[in-house]
Amino acid sequence: MEQSATLDLMYVALFFLGGLGFAVGPFIIVFFLSPRSTRNTQQKTKQAIECGIAPIGDAWIKFDVVYYLYALMFVAFAVDILFLFPAALVYNKPGVVDGLRAFLEILLFVGILSLIILYAWKKGVFKWERKTYNPQ
Amino acid sequence: MILSTIRNALAAIHPEKIFETDYARKGFSLDVTVSADRIEEAVAVVDQNGFFIETITGVDWLGEKAAQQKEAAAKVAEKADAGAEDAATGKDEPLAPGAGNQVEPLVDDMEVIYDFNHYSDFCRVVIRVRIPRNAPKLKTISKIYPAALWHERETHDFFGIKFTGHPYLVPLLLPEDADFHPLLKDFNK
Amino acid sequence: MGTQDIQPPVVHFAQLDKLLALCRANSLWPMTFGLACCAIEMMATGASRFDLARFGAEVFRPSPRQSDVMIVTGTISKKMAPAIETLYDQMPEPKWVIAMGNCAISGGPFVFEGQYSIVEGAHNLFPVDVIIPGCPPRPEALIEGILALEEKMTGHRRWPRVEAG
Numbered sequence: 001m002e003q004s005a006t007l008d009l010m011y012v013a014l015f016f017l018g019g020l021g022f023a024v025g026p027f028i029i030v031f032f033l034s035p036r037s038t039r040n041t042q043q044k045t046k047q048a049i050e051c052g053i054a055p056i057g058d059a060w061i062k063f064d065v066v067y068y069l070y071a072l073m074f075v076a077f078a079v080d081i082l083f084l085f086p087a088a089l090v091y092n093k094p095g096v097v098d099g100l101r102a103f104l105e106i107l108l109f110v111g112i113l114s115l116i117i118l119y120a121w122k123k124g125v126f127k128w129e130r131k132t133y134n135p136q
Numbered sequence: 137m138i139l140s141t142i143r144n145a146l147a148a149i150h151p152e153k154i155f156e157t158d159y160a161r162k163g164f165s166l167d168v169t170v171s172a173d174r175i176e177e178a179v180a181v182v183d184q185n186g187f188f189i190e191t192i193t194g195v196d197w198l199g200e201k202a203a204q205q206k207e208a209a210a211k212v213a214e215k216a217d218a219g220a221e222d223a224a225t226g227k228d229e230p231l232a233p234g235a236g237n238q239v240e241p242l243v244d245d246m247e248v249i250y251d252f253n254h255y256s257d258f259c260r261v262v263i264r265v266r267i268p269r270n271a272p273k274l275k276t277i278s279k280i281y282p283a284a285l286w287h288e289r290e291t292h293d294f295f296g297i298k299f300t301g302h303p304y305l306v307p308l309l310l311p312e313d314a315d316f317h318p319l320l321k322d323f324n325k
Numbered sequence: 326m327g328t329q330d331i332q333p334p335v336v337h338f339a340q341l342d343k344l345l346a347l348c349r350a351n352s353l354w355p356m357t358f359g360l361a362c363c364a365i366e367m368m369a370t371g372a373s374r375f376d377l378a379r380f381g382a383e384v385f386r387p388s389p390r391q392s393d394v395m396i397v398t399g400t401i402s403k404k405m406a407p408a409i410e411t412l413y414d415q416m417p418e419p420k421w422v423i424a425m426g427n428c429a430i431s432g433g434p435f436v437f438e439g440q441y442s443i444v445e446g447a448h449n450l451f452p453v454d455v456i457i458p459g460c461p462p463r464p465e466a467l468i469e470g471i472l473a474l475e476e477k478m479t480g481h482r483r484w485p486r487v488e489a490g
Binding site for chain 3 (some may be wrong): 031033035036041043045047049051053
Binding site (some may be wrong): 316 | 403404439441443
C-alpha cells in the first residue's frame, strides 16, 4: 500500500515537473538561443507600438463592465464543471433504473445551474453594447 | 435648376465677377470672383444652397503684374507708332504716359480657388479670391465646412497662405516642422 | 543608422544555426508595410494566383514585434520616414529588409533635382538585404526576392534557378 502511495506521489511529482518544464523551458531556450540586441535607427525599440508614431494616451483605461460580467459567468460555469467530474464518477452505476436515476439527478443539478443564464439574460448581460472610452 | 438658383444667390452678395462657363470645356459651370473680405459670406450662401466642398487650392501669380505692364507698354508703343503716322496725316492721338515711369515695386497676387459641388444636382461652382502675395492672409471657412480644415492645411503647406481662425494650421503633407512652401513660383530658385 | 553589430546569442554552434536558419527561412513572417503601388503587387502575391503561402510567408503581421522581414513597398516620403524608422527599431532580431520597387531602392520616378518630399531609397534609413527592382515588380519578382532572401539566410536555394531563353 505504501509503495503504491509513493508511486502515485511520484506520478504527481513528475506531472508537476513536466508542467513546470513546459512553462519555464521556453524562457530558458530563448535566453540561450536569441540574439542579445536589436539593430536600431532611432533607439525606439522599447517604445509601445502605435503604428510608427509616439503612443497617444495611457494604456490603463476604463474597460466596460460587461467584460467583468462575462468573467463572472465563466467562473460560475467552470465551478459547475468541476462539480460534475466527481458526480460523474459517483453516479457510474450500471443498469437502466440506476442509470436513469443518476441521469435525472445530474440533469436537475445542471438545470438549476442554468438558471444563472436565464437570470443573466433577463439582466441584459448578453446585450453587448460597448461604450467606447474617449481619452480626451 | 440649381445653377440659376446659386447664380442668383451669389449675385445678390455683389461679387467682383460672376459668369457661367461651359462645363465641357472648363469642368465647372459657374465662376465667381469675390474680394477677400466677402469670402465668408459667399461660402455661407453656397452652404445654404446645399453644396459640399470639393477642394481648395492656390495659384501663385508671380510675374503677372510685370507681364501685364509689359503688354500695356507694348500696346502703348504700338499706339504711339500709329499716332506718329497719323500725326503726319493730321490726326491727333493723346499719348498715354510712358510705362517706364513706374518706380514702386509690383506686388503680385495669390489666388485661392474653392470648388463646390452639389450632391443631387451635379453643378460645380468655383469661387476665386485674390490676396496680396507678400501678406497672404484669408479667413478660414472651416466654421462653415469642417472638411475645409484639411484642405486649408494643405494650401497653407504648399503656398504659405495663412488662414486666420484655423484651429490647427500645421503642415498636412510636408513634415510637421517644414518651413518651406514648395508650390510657390520662386521656390528653389 | 542601423548598422551596429548585434551581439551573437549565448549558445552558438553551427548545426543548430543551420537548423534555425532553415526554420526561419521557411516561415518568414512579413510585416505589412505597403506604402504605394508596389503594395498592390504584394497583395497580389499573397492572394491565390501567385500564392506566397507556399513559402511560409503568407502571414502578414501588422505588428512589428511579430514579424521577421519588412518588405518596404512604395515611395518613402519624408513625412513617413520617422514612422518607418520607429517600426524598424521595434522589430526584434533576427530581422531582414526587402526593398521592393524602384521607389524603395532609389526614389524611383520621383527623383528630380531639387525634390523636396521623398527619401531616395530605403537604404538611407536602415540596411537593406534584398532589392527587387521594378515599377512595380511583378508578383513573380517578389517571390524571387523572397527566395533570394531565403538563399541569403540558409546558403542554398529552395527552387532551381530558371534561366532565360
